[in-house]
Amino acid sequence: MILVLNGPNLNLLGTREPEVYGTFTLEDLENQVEAWAAELGTAVTLRQSNYEGQLIEWIQQAAAEGFGGIVLNPAALTHYSYALFDAVQAQPLPVVEVHISNIHAREEFRRRSVTAPAAAGVIAGLGALGYKYALSYLVEKIR
Ligand code: DQA
Numbered sequence: 001m002i003l004v005l006n007g008p009n010l011n012l013l014g015t016r017e018p019e020v021y022g023t024f025t026l027e028d029l030e031n032q033v034e035a036w037a038a039e040l041g042t043a044v045t046l047r048q049s050n051y052e053g054q055l056i057e058w059i060q061q062a063a064a065e066g067f068g069g070i071v072l073n074p075a076a077l078t079h080y081s082y083a084l085f086d087a088v089q090a091q092p093l094p095v096v097e098v099h100i101s102n103i104h105a106r107e108e109f110r111r112r113s114v115t116a117p118a119a120a121g122v123i124a125g126l127g128a129l130g131y132k133y134a135l136s137y138l139v140e141k142i143r
Helices: 026-039 052-061 075-079 082-089 129-142
Strands: 002-006 044-048 069-073 095-099 121-124
Touching: 002 026, 002 052, 002 129, 026 044, 026 129, 052 082, 069 129, 095 129, 121 129
Parallel strands: 002 044, 002 069, 069 095, 095 121
Antiparallel strands: none
């Protein structure tokens, strides 16, 4: 069982800068991720929050909740949340950080991820497909 977490403003997918993030909504993304998970023979739980503390609590509780890995798109928190870094670092599960857009091809402040050093790896710029590849990695890793 894999936990998929989306951070601040990702509830606005579909209308938020479609030239950067595409026209799919969060619901479209979540349906697609569920379909990919089923293809991979795993189950996913999908959560989104605009609140740093909520994301931290979900990460802290993930292992005890029985998840085997986490796909995390920390959104803008990526670039400044040492609290989120600490939460990922403090827990035992493999975490794959995903970004829909290529954070290295955008504004300077997006090039640095403070959360990435705590992750197993990072996928950026592949759109929604990044979630598929992250799931695929975690399924192999957890098996
Ligand atoms: C994002 C990239 C971040 O820089 C941005 O703040 C987001 C989304 C992405 O998925 O491309 O909200 O994480």
